[in-house]
Amino acid sequence: MLHTRITEGPLAAYQSTNESAGDGAELVFFGRVRETERGSRILGLRYEYYPTMAEAELARLARQALEQFAISALRCDHRVGDVPIGDASLQVVIHSKHRAEALQAMAWFVSELKRSVPIWKWAIYPDGRVEPCGPCHGCSSDPEQRDDDEPHPDAHAAIGSP
Amino acid sequence: MIVTVRLFSHVRHLLERDSMELHLAPGSRGCDVEARIRALLPEASRNQPFRLAINHEFVSDTQALLNDGDEVAILPPMQGG
Numbered sequence: 733m734l735h736t737r738i739t740e741g742p743l744a745a746y747q748s749t750n751e752s753a754g755d756g757a758e759l760v761f762f763g764r765v766r767e768t769e770r771g772s773r774i775l776g777l778r779y780e781y782y783p784t785m786a787e788a789e790l791a792r793l794a795r796q797a798l799e800q801f802a803i804s805a806l807r808c809d810h811r812v813g814d815v816p817i818g819d820a821s822l823q824v825v826i827h828s829k830h831r832a833e834a835l836q837a838m839a840w841f842v843s844e845l846k847r848s849v850p851i852w853k854w855a856i857y858p859d860g861r862v863e864p865c866g867p868c869h870g871c872s873s874d875p876e877q878r879d880d881d882e883p884h885p886d887a888h889a890a891i892g893s894p
Numbered sequence: 895m896i897v898t899v900r901l902f903s904h905v906r907h908l909l910e911r912d913s914m915e916l917h918l919a920p921g922s923r924g925c926d927v928e929a930r931i932r933a934l935l936p937e938a939s940r941n942q943p944f945r946l947a948i949n950h951e952f953v954s955d956t957q958a959l960l961n962d963g964d965e966v967a968i969l970p971p972m973q974g975g
Contacts, residue, residue: 785950851974852903864903
């Protein structure tokens with residue numbers, strides 16, 4: 733079973749249906765919005781995405797995970813638009829016969845999603861600024877290496893927010 | 895020919911727009927669009943890494959030839975999740 737979706741508005745929390753008697757592992761991952769960005773407090777994150785391509789890449793990644801790992805199901809919902817602190821922006825559910833496959837597939841899938849699905853974060857600050865998060869000049873482009881919460885050396889003016 | 899360029903994240907922020915049309919000579923390639931966009935950025939931002947997509951597909955070869963009406967996306971490092 734494969735399900736991928738990019739959607740605005742709160743994600744409906746996954747409810748286990750216990751339908752697959754052959755699977756001993758059901759792994760659920762939520763990615764939630766932290767309260768700080770580059771060391772500064774934020775109100776939330778604004779997720780920008782590239783329509784059509786983002787949906788296609790997410791679906792492609794899910795198909796690849798099903799081929800590459802011994803898992804029986806993967807569902808992924810990614811929220812876009814404004815997401816307040818504490819809300820989930822990402823929900824991934826993986827079923828497999830044994831836990832190891834689900835854990836490996838989850839680590840791979842989330843890492844690849846960060847690397848290759850055209851989605852970007854903008855921080856919404858209490859003073860009204862909305863600025864792109866993460867790396868820019870000279871920062872690591874590897875999502876596994878960078879720390880998005882580290883104070884950033886290059887503050888931009890508040891212009892051109894999505 | 896005319897191509898539409900889609901801009902995201904830092905590039906969108908710095909150029910204060912989410913898309914633009916570029917007039918290019920016939921035979922232009924993906925790398926020509928990338929060079930045009932980099933030239934518009936402040937000098938300190940010109941070397942940041944991008945990936946390119948043409949008509950919603952990643953291109954590994956920036957020498958890919960463009961056609962009139964193509965959509966080229968400048969993709970800074972992605973940050974989903």
